[in-house]
Amino acid sequence: xxxxxVLTIVFVFACGITLSSIMASAQExxxxxxxxxxxxxxxxxxxxxxxxxxxxxxxxxxNGIMEINTGDLSIADEYEDMGDFYITxxxxxxxxxxxxxxAIAWLKNVELLEVEVEFLNENFRLPxxxxxxxxxxxxxxxxxxxxxxxxxxxYEFIDDVFxxxxxxxxxxxxxxxxxxLAYGYNxxxxxxxxEVGHAFIDIYELPITGLEEDVADQFAALMLSYTYxxxxxxxxxxxxxxxxxxxxxxxxxxxxxEIYPAETGEEYVPPxxxxxxxxxxxxxxxxxxxxxxxxxxxxxxxxxxxLPEDRAIDCEYEYFMMEYSWExxxxxxxxxxxx
Numbered sequence: 001x002x003x004x005x006v007l008t009i010v011f012v013f014a015c016g017i018t019l020s021s022i023m024a025s026a027q028e029x030x031x032x033x034x035x036x037x038x039x040x041x042x043x044x045x046x047x048x049x050x051x052x053x054x055x056x057x058x059x060x061x062x063n064g065i066m067e068i069n070t071g072d073l074s075i076a077d078e079y080e081d082m083g084d085f086y087i088t089x090x091x092x093x094x095x096x097x098x099x100x101x102x103a104i105a106w107l108k109n110v111e112l113l114e115v116e117v118e119f120l121n122e123n124f125r126l127p128x129x130x131x132x133x134x135x136x137x138x139x140x141x142x143x144x145x146x147x148x149x150x151x152x153x154x155y156e157f158i159d160d161v162f163x164x165x166x167x168x169x170x171x172x173x174x175x176x177x178x179x180x181l182a183y184g185y186n187x188x189x190x191x192x193x194x195e196v197g198h199a200f201i202d203i204y205e206l207p208i209t210g211l212e213e214d215v216a217d218q219f220a221a222l223m224l225s226y227t228y229x230x231x232x233x234x235x236x237x238x239x240x241x242x243x244x245x246x247x248x249x250x251x252x253x254x255x256x257x258e259i260y261p262a263e264t265g266e267e268y269v270p271p272x273x274x275x276x277x278x279x280x281x282x283x284x285x286x287x288x289x290x291x292x293x294x295x296x297x298x299x300x301x302x303x304x305x306x307l308p309e310d311r312a313i314d315c316e317y318e319y320f321m322m323e324y325s326w327e328x329x330x331x332x333x334x335x336x337x338x339x
Contacts, residue, residue, distance in 0.1 A: 036060065050317040051295075079204070079333050083126035085117045085151075090135035092155045103155035107134055110185055113153070116192060123337040124330070130199060142191050144198035151195045153188070161187045161248070168251050186224070186244040193220035206329050213276045214285075218322045221245075221289040225319075236297050242290035246306070249283035284311060292319030 036056040043053035092104035107113065113132060130149050137154035144151050162184050169175060197219030201208060208215045221242060229237035256268050256279070270278055277285070287307045291298040292315035301307045307315070327338040 032060070049313050051313060054317055054320065079125045079127045081125040083128040083130065084121045085126070085130050085132055087113050087117055088131055088133045088135075090133065092134075092136060094136060094155075103158040104134065106184075107153075107155075107158065107188075112185060112189055112192070116189070116196075120196070123335050124200075125333050125335065126203065130203070142195055144195045144202065146198075146202045149199075149203075151192075151199055153192060153195075157191070158184070158188055164248070164251060164255075167255075183244045183247070186241040187248045189241070190220050190224055190245045193223045196220075196223075200330065204330070204333055211275060211277065217277075217282060217285065218289070219326060221286055222322055222326055225289065225293040234297075236294065239290050239294055239298050242286055242293075246283050246286045246290065249279050249286060253278075253280040253283060288312070288315040289319055289322065292316045 036059065039048060039053055039056040042048045043050075089104055089108065092102050113134065117132065128149065130151065132151045132153070134153045135155065137152065137156055139154065140156045140160045141154050142152060142157050162180070165180055165183050169180070194216045197216035198212065200206060200219070201212060201215070224241045224245070225238040226235065227238035227241055228235055257270070260266070261268050272278070276282070284307070287301055288311055291301045291307055291312055295312075295316055302309060302312045331338055
């Protein structure tokens with residue numbers, strides 16, 4: 001899996017250790033390049049941005065100047081592996097839009113749940129069984145039920161993902177059926193991991209700050225960014241998957257903010273009160289995480305103005321802090337995944 005780079009900067013905020021004390025301690029045994037010392041001073045004075053400072057930290061980690069043992073970095077209790085995720089498919093008589101198949105047929109055919117459940121059971125220890133249910137729900141939704149310890153994926157939601165793609169791109173002359181299927185897979189996979197994020201927060205009693213929905217979004221984005229492409233030998237496939245998720249969010253906002261009012265004559269008022277961030281905010285967040293995971297590969301996100309430069313400048317830092325935080329939270333309940 002993709003190796004995480006744990007940023008020393010987190011200690012400044014999380015542990016109260018100043019950068020100067022880290023540098024002073026390290027000088028006793030290591031020869032720290034002068035440019036790193038200059039970077040630290042310039043960063044503390046606001047003369048360089050976070051990304052430039054992070055590059056110095058990465059250099060020290062990659063070259064053995066600084067070693068960070070993450071083995072004990074977790075606040076979750078140690079758990080014996082007493083349970084597993086398991087899947088239940090319920091009947092799906094009313095599916096309409098998922099390619100040439102019903103939602104249940106598509107979901108079984110691509111084995112999305114089977115692949116992810118195998119991965120989860122191999123890499124994380126559960127104190128009890130957790131059921132993943134695919135079913136009709138009479139609503140477009142997916143959720144984690146903390147009382148039943150159950151993750152629900154609704155067939156209506158799967159239908160809606162494909163229907164939405166058809167709405168925006170179905171009549172294009174260059175419509176690509178393979179891209180259509182890949183888009184559906186990537187969005188459904190993202191939402192699955194979003195609900196797993198909720199499940200982990202509940203199962204392991206993880207403390208969080210801010211909206212839980214935002215935290216679950218971050219976990220889902222992180223897990224997709226780890227997707228390895230065996231053909232290219234890289235993790236760029238994860239970025240491509242996040243592109244599709246960003247497209248999904250962007251189109252949702254476009255429909256409700258512009259198309260729906262134009263078609264119906266009704267004003268759309270965004271749900272400012274909702275526990276979820278606004279859809280357009282989630283678009284920019286996902287785009288930022290994709291860029292931050294690999295700025296070089298994802299530079300077009302900035303060049304095409306999908307990501308404003310004012311946000312892009314901190315995205316690498318945001319991504320690494322997100323990665324560190326989840327490593328910290330789950331480090332004692334995984335089976336080496338975050339090593």
